[in-house]
Each structure stands twice: as C-alpha cells, then as structure tokens.
Amino acid sequence: MALADLSNWDRRAFLGFLAASPLAGGLPDVARRLMAAQALTQQGTPPNSVQRGLITEVEKAVDVFDFEAVAQSKLPPAHWGYLATGVDGEATLRANRDGFARLGLRARRLVDVSQVDTTSTLLGQALDHPVFVCPTSSNRAFHPDGELAVARAAKAKKHLQMLSTVATLSIEDAIAARGEPVWFQFYPPRDWDMAKKMIVRAEAAGSPVVLLTVDLNAGSNRSTMERGRQMDTRNCVACHDGTPAGQVRRKPMFDGIGAAGVPYSDPAMTWEIIKRLRDTVKMKVVVKGIVTREDTELALRHGVDGVYVSNHGGRADDGGIGTIGALPEVVAAARGRVPVFMDSGVRRGSDVVKALGLGASAVGIGRAYLWGLAAFGQAGVERVLDLLRAETLIALRHVGATKASGVPRSAVVTLPVAPPNGRA
Numbered sequence: 572m573a574l575a576d577l578s579n580w581d582r583r584a585f586l587g588f589l590a591a592s593p594l595a596g597g598l599p600d601v602a603r604r605l606m607a608a609q610a611l612t613q614q615g616t617p618p619n620s621v622q623r624g625l626i627t628e629v630e631k632a633v634d635v636f637d638f639e640a641v642a643q644s645k646l647p648p649a650h651w652g653y654l655a656t657g658v659d660g661e662a663t664l665r666a667n668r669d670g671f672a673r674l675g676l677r678a679r680r681l682v683d684v685s686q687v688d689t690t691s692t693l694l695g696q697a698l699d700h701p702v703f704v705c706p707t708s709s710n711r712a713f714h715p716d717g718e719l720a721v722a723r724a725a726k727a728k729k730h731l732q733m734l735s736t737v738a739t740l741s742i743e744d745a746i747a748a749r750g751e752p753v754w755f756q757f758y759p760p761r762d763w764d765m766a767k768k769m770i771v772r773a774e775a776a777g778s779p780v781v782l783l784t785v786d787l788n789a790g791s792n793r794s795t796m797e798r799g800r801q802m803d804t805r806n807c808v809a810c811h812d813g814t815p816a817g818q819v820r821r822k823p824m825f826d827g828i829g830a831a832g833v834p835y836s837d838p839a840m841t842w843e844i845i846k847r848l849r850d851t852v853k854m855k856v857v858v859k860g861i862v863t864r865e866d867t868e869l870a871l872r873h874g875v876d877g878v879y880v881s882n883h884g885g886r887a888d889d890g891g892i893g894t895i896g897a898l899p900e901v902v903a904a905a906r907g908r909v910p911v912f913m914d915s916g917v918r919r920g921s922d923v924v925k926a927l928g929l930g931a932s933a934v935g936i937g938r939a940y941l942w943g944l945a946a947f948g949q950a951g952v953e954r955v956l957d958l959l960r961a962e963t964l965i966a967l968r969h970v971g972a973t974k975a976s977g978v979p980r981s982a983v984v985t986l987p988v989a990p991p992n993g994r995a
C-alpha cells in the first residue's frame with residue numbers, strides 16, 4: 572500500500588512510528604523533520620481532491636494552508652510543536668475551525684459590487700483592511716527575521732500589527748519598521764512596578780492601544796508542544812538556558828526593568844487591573860481573551876474601550892467552544908458601545924466575512940501568518956495577507972457587501988447539517 576493511500580490519521584501514525592524508529596536515523600534531516608512534524612500536527616489540511624505538494628516558491632501558494640506544510644518541513648520539532656499546539660486533547664483548537672465550517676454565507680446576486688470599501692477607523696486608528704496581525708510571541712523561533720519581517724510585511728500590505736509582550740523585537744523597533752502605530756499586547760509581569768515600567772515604555776514609544784491578554788492566567792497544558800520538545804534532539808541551551816530568566820532572554824520588552832524571572836501571568840489577577848492600567852497610561856484598553864456575555868458586561872462596566880473575542884487560538888482553555896460560536900453573545904452584550912475584535916481559527920476570507928457578519932469590527936490571524944513566516948520569511952507573510960485579502964474581497968462580493976463594515980447579519984446562517992470534521 573502506498574503512503575498516499577492511507578487516511579490522514581493512519582499516515583500520521585505511520586510517520587510518527589517511522590520518525591521514532593531507528594530506521595529514521597539514516598534519513599536526511601529534512602525528511603525526519605517532515606515526518607516528525609506531520610506526525611505531530613492534529614490540524615490537518617483540507618481533504619481536497621488534488622493532492623497538495625510542498626511548494627518551493629511563495630507565489631505558488633494557493634491558500635494559507637500551503638504554507639503550513641512548508642513551515643512543518645522547515646522548523647525543528649520543538650518549534651513546530653510550539654506553533655501548532657493546542658491544549659489537552661485539542662478540542663478547542665478543532666472547535667475553532669469546526670465553528671466556521673458550521674456556518675454558511677448566503678450569496679446575493681446582481682448587486683453592483685465593483686467597488687468594495689474595506690477601510691474603517693477603530694479606536695482612533697484608520698485601518699485599510701479588517702484583517703489584522705495578532706500578537707504572537709518569539710517569532711525568531713520561526714524565522715531569523717522574526718517580528719521584523721512581520722512588521723515589514725504588515726507595512727507593505729497595510730495591515731494593523733499587534734506586538735506581543737514576549738516578542739523578540741521591541742515596540743520601538745516594531746513601530747519604526749511598521750511605519751505606523753503598532754498595538755501593544757500586554758502580559759503584566761507579576762510585580763506591578765515592573766509592569767508599569769513596561770506599559771509606560773510602550774505608550775512612550777507611540778503605541779496607542781494596550782491589549783490586555785487575560786486568557787492564560789489560569790495556565791495551559793500544551794501537550795503537542797511538549798511532545799515536539801521531547802522529539803527534538805538538538806541542544807537547546809544556546810537559546811534557552813532552562814531557567815525562568817532564560818525564558819525572557821532576547822525579549823527586549825523586559826530589558827532594563829529587572830523582570831527576568833518574574834512570572835508574567837497571574838492567576839490572582841482580577842478586573843481591578845483595568846483601573847490600574849487606566850491610572851498608569853492614557854492608551855485605549857482592549858481586553859483580549861473574552862468568550863462570554865458575562866465577561867463582556869464586566870469588561871464594559873470596568874470601562875474598557877474594546878473587547879477582543881479570543882481563546883488564544885485554542886492554546887488556553889480546553890473548553891471546546893470555538894470563538895466564532897462565542898462571538899454573537901459577546902456582540903449582543905457589547906450592544907455597539909465598543910468595537911469587538913475576534914480571532915482563533917481564521918484561515919480564509921470566508922471566515923473573515925462570517926466574523927464581520929456576526930458583528931466583529933476586525934478579525935485577527937495568528938498561525939496563518941506564522942506559517943508564511945516560517946516558510947518564506949517576510950515574503951511568506953506578505954503572500955498570506957494577499958491571499959486573505961483576495962479571498963475576503965470575493966466573499967464580500969458574494970454576499971453583496973460593498974463595505975467590509977457593512978456585512979449584514981442575514982449574510983451568515985447556521986448550516987442544517989454540520990460538515991464532516993476537518994472541512995477547511
């Protein structure tokens with residue numbers, strides 16, 4: 572039986588077995604990495620009738636999934652595991668994609684959609700397009716140019732960039748490379764004096780919005796990441812020295828505040844943090860990681876400027892609820908008082924339009940651009956943004972929308988029959 576005849580699951584199991592077997596010792600390094608990576612991933616690629624190959628040129632990418640396989644082949648298992656991982660049995664990771672697959676878009680005909688306006692102004696910032704680049708940590712684990720390549724791609728393609736606290740680029744350098752304000756994602760170090768220094772620095776650099784991520788305070792059990800780490804036979808000490816201080820090595824937002832070794836997630840954090848932020852900086856405050864109406868109401872009561880629906884791309888809780896399913900209750904609770912951002916599982920323009928139709932003001936991508944980055948650096952991120960723009964435009968036209976900010980609620984329906992798991 573040929574490898575191609577096996578089901579995805581069987582193939583993964585077989586590759587996993589091969590990767591772990593002594594036979595793999597004789598294979599070229601790249602082949603072993605590919606096997607290891609394929610065995611690891613649980614996301615899979617859509618079961619299209621034409622088999623996907625590993626693209627060798629960025630222009631050959633037909634959709635963002637084409638970058639996933641290349642990223643797998645290029646990254647060492649530990650780094651791939653970090654990029655791909657969900658938590659526990661990865662129910663939330665799957666639910667993010669399944670949630671989009673359960674929704675349909677109602678196509679409308681004979682509307683003049685020759686001109687489609689994708690612009691908007693959110694929290695005082697003019698956006699050329701509703702798709703934004705989510706904050707993701709440690710981008711140099713995926714490509715030597717890391718967040719710098721992402722900032723340059725976001726500039727070239729005119730997308731809003733959000734920078735992680737644990738980025739390998741400073742907020743100053745990100746804003747310089749992006750050429751426009753970059754929003755700062757904040758994990759406050761547990762010591763408030765240190766946290767203050769960091770956020771004051773981000774404001775001084777010109778970042779107008781702080782995104783307080785609240786979905787990791789309870790911790791996360793990243794099993795695929797751990798399996799990838801165990802599979803990786805390299806000596807990792809050169810980059811990670813194994814101490815808590817080592818975790819923030821090469822993380823410039825921690826420079827000069829003495830925060831090395833201080834944890835930056837806090838299970839004791841409460842809504843009181845919003846007032847602390849307000850008392851410290853004049854930046855707009857968006858709370859990232861909200862998935863319920865109750866927390867939306869609390870966030871608004873505490874005076875936030877925006878609510879960001881996210882489950883960290885399935886990397887936080889294993890509750891098994893996709894964000895596109897949670898979006899309507901958050902939008903209803905927000906009652907138009909503040910913009911609602913969303914991410915997690917967005918891979919296609921039709922996903923973007925579904926989220927817009929359900930009331931999101933802007934839609935974030937995480938893994939999609941990281942796959943592009945790992946595969947081809949800045950050019951890969953640019954191509955991912957181009958593909959999503961092109962797909963979004965077509966989907967907007969199909970639902971008869973001439974403005975991205977004007978997709979009607981009636982454009983989105985729940986499908987009577989849930990499609991088979993994995994439809995992408």
Ligand SMILES: Cc1cc2nc3c(=O)[nH]c(=O)nc-3n(C[C@H](O)[C@H](O)[C@H](O)COP(=O)(O)O)c2cc1C
Nearest residue numbers: 705706707708735784883884914915916936937938
């Ligand atoms: C490798 C990786 C690192 C991430 N690091 C951060 C981070 O430092 N801060 C944060 O708020 N979210 C982080 N996220 C979550 C993203 O901001 C975003 O919520 C998520 O990637 C969206 O889901 P998607 O990957 O399915 O598009 C990270 C996600 C990934 C995949």
